[in-house]
Amino acid sequence: MKKEYDFSKMKAVKNPYAKILKKQVTIRLNSNTIDYFKQMAKEVGIPYQVLIDSYLTDCAVTRRKLNMRWR
Template identity: 60%
Template structure:
């Protein structure tokens, strides 16, 4: 192994992982939702924000749609 390397002749290239980077967002979540994911995250030994991201990613991969149709009261 060399003591020093000459990186000046190295060609730069685009980061192949740049499209996978996470973007910080601000969301308002119910306390019970946060508590649910925090408890589950503790059981699985992962950060709760990562767990929420994994759950949402699963929704994207499986094209899950939420049913928000409201029922008319009789």
Template identity: 60%
Template sequence: MMRKEYDFENMKSRKNPYARNLKKQVTIRIGVDIIDYFKKQAEETGVPYQNLINLYLRDCVQSNRKLSINWTQ
């Protein structure tokens, strides 16, 4: 049976031991127009723009989306 109220004041917090495996910080060069786009989306959705970029890239991975780019000039 659950209590109506719990006392979390004396509870000791600890870091998630798996958090390090969930995301990795990287340095990446992204066009200013791309960042502006995602920042605008962030304002509209209330989701931080870095999370939106991560979600978009995750969607690309899950749908196995491939780029079709011709590098010849």
């Protein structure tokens, strides 16, 4: 490895992932729902927030609609 690098000749490159960066939001979730995703995340071996994001992303990509009926 060199002690010093010359970055003056380097060309700027746009971040290819900029379009898919995540945005922080605040959301209120039922504690049972959080416990469910935490348990599932533990079984799968990933953080529960990543699991929730993956699930919601899948819903958005597949255009899944919630089938809810009020009594």
